[in-house]
Amino acid sequence: MDSRQYAELFRTESREQLSAVNRALLRLEQGDASRESVDAVFRGVHTIKGMSATMGYTAVAEFAHELESLLDKVRKGAQTITAELMDALFVAADALEHGVERPGMEAAMSTRMREALARLHDVAGGRSTAEFRTPLLHGPAAQDPGPKAADAAAGSPEAMPTRVSTSRSDGATELFADVIAGTPQAALLLDADGLVSAGQYLTRDGTDMGTPLGAHLSGVSVEAERAMRHFGLGRWTRILLESDAASVVMSPVGDGVALVAAPRDLPLGFVRRTVDRCAAIAREWLGVA
Amino acid sequence: MEGDGIVVDGTAQIGVDTGAFAALTASLYGKASRAVAAAGFGTVGFCELEAEHGRVMAAGRNGLVLVVVAESRVNVGLLRVDLLKAAGAL
Numbered sequence: 001m002d003s004r005q006y007a008e009l010f011r012t013e014s015r016e017q018l019s020a021v022n023r024a025l026l027r028l029e030q031g032d033a034s035r036e037s038v039d040a041v042f043r044g045v046h047t048i049k050g051m052s053a054t055m056g057y058t059a060v061a062e063f064a065h066e067l068e069s070l071l072d073k074v075r076k077g078a079q080t081i082t083a084e085l086m087d088a089l090f091v092a093a094d095a096l097e098h099g100v101e102r103p104g105m106e107a108a109m110s111t112r113m114r115e116a117l118a119r120l121h122d123v124a125g126g127r128s129t130a131e132f133r134t135p136l137l138h139g140p141a142a143q144d145p146g147p148k149a150a151d152a153a154a155g156s157p158e159a160m161p162t163r164v165s166t167s168r169s170d171g172a173t174e175l176f177a178d179v180i181a182g183t184p185q186a187a188l189l190l191d192a193d194g195l196v197s198a199g200q201y202l203t204r205d206g207t208d209m210g211t212p213l214g215a216h217l218s219g220v221s222v223e224a225e226r227a228m229r230h231f232g233l234g235r236w237t238r239i240l241l242e243s244d245a246a247s248v249v250m251s252p253v254g255d256g257v258a259l260v261a262a263p264r265d266l267p268l269g270f271v272r273r274t275v276d277r278c279a280a281i282a283r284e285w286l287g288v289a
Numbered sequence: 290m291e292g293d294g295i296v297v298d299g300t301a302q303i304g305v306d307t308g309a310f311a312a313l314t315a316s317l318y319g320k321a322s323r324a325v326a327a328a329g330f331g332t333v334g335f336c337e338l339e340a341e342h343g344r345v346m347a348a349g350r351n352g353l354v355l356v357v358v359a360e361s362r363v364n365v366g367l368l369r370v371d372l373l374k375a376a377g378a379l
Contacts, residue, residue: 209328209329212327212328212329213328216323216324216325216327216328217324217325217328219320219324220317220320220321220324223316223317223320223321224317224338226313227313227314227316227317227338227345228338228340230309230313231310231313231340231343231345231358232342233340233341233342233343233344233345234340234341234342234343235340235341236338236339236340237339237340237341238337238338238339239321239336239337239338239339240335240336240337240338240339241321241325241333241335241336242333242334242335242336243325243326243330243331243332243333243334244330244331244332244334245330245331246325246330246331248325248328248330261330
């Protein structure tokens with residue numbers, strides 16, 4: 001199956017999910033505030049989020065994640081269903097539908113998505129509740145490419161961005177750009193002291209996650225080295241950690257570590273392959289075996 | 290074993306020092322859990338360490354950690370699913 005067929009399959013399955021979401025929203029609007037209806041909306045959005053992330057449609061995945069977070073509040077009873085909220089949810093469902101019909105690899109949400117999210121936040125309050133802070137893949141100056149660019153990107157691999165555009169161009173920050181482009185993953189190369197040597201992990205709000213990640217996680221590889229020596233299993237080759245929000249995979253590179261962090265939605269095998277590719281690039285970059 | 294490395298129950302080949310094994314694995318799992326939590330990624334539920342001659346998998350719940358040491362050639366997916374299922378029952 002080629003990329004166009006995958007894209008079409010994504011659209012077909014997303015349309016089915018959106019139909020279910022809209023039916024459940026209608027039931028909610030008509031006063032059926034049952035758990036089943038709320039769960040049906042949540043499930044549909046959650047499924048679209050997962051499929052979008054797998055396809056690398058970052059903006060759609062992020063938008064769905066924001067919507068899902070709000071729906072989770074409704075499920076838990078922390079958010080009351082009001083007429084204003086229903087209106088905002090219908091607008092959000094429309095924006096999601098628009099997004100899945102014109103998916104692209106760009107990280108920036110469309111104007112329609114941003115407006116829908118703003119309306120939801122106006123009604124329900126709060127800001128992003130993302131547990132996994134999605135890495136910023138297209139730099140702080142990324143702009144909404146507009147429907148024309150989105151149409152061009154959909155189903156057209158040539159039109160998709162192949163490099164991360166960042167504010168720095170010294171090569172180090174972009175070392176893994178080709179590997180992680182279009183996916184909600186962050187890749188870092190840490191030295192033996194846990195300092196970031198290459199790659200970057202900036203969240204959408206500009207927070208640098210790379211430095212704290214490196215500082216906290218480099219100690220795990222030291223512990224692994226010690227344990228493997230004692231167990232007689234040889235050198236460690238990969239460490240995989242799964243938490244509520246993220247998968248983190250590390251691979252040794254010289255005295256340092258290549259690290260990839262990804263949301264739990266991404267298949268583990270995919271994340272493992274990413275870290276292997278990043279480690280190979282890092283070894284070549286450092287000139288180590 | 291408990292999160293602090295005390296063996297609750299275990300099966301190992303003769304000659305394997307389960308006490309030392311538990312202590313080291315608990316230390317590794319604890320370190321990983323603290324690091325991931327500090328990084329803002331929540332609670333670690335599964336940890337896998339691959340090495341040249343084998344792999345160590347650990348799944349934790351309710352202050353207990355279930356650990357498996359296996360050969361490299363083991364079916365990782367199946368072992369992971371079984372381990373998580375067993376850990377869910379802790």
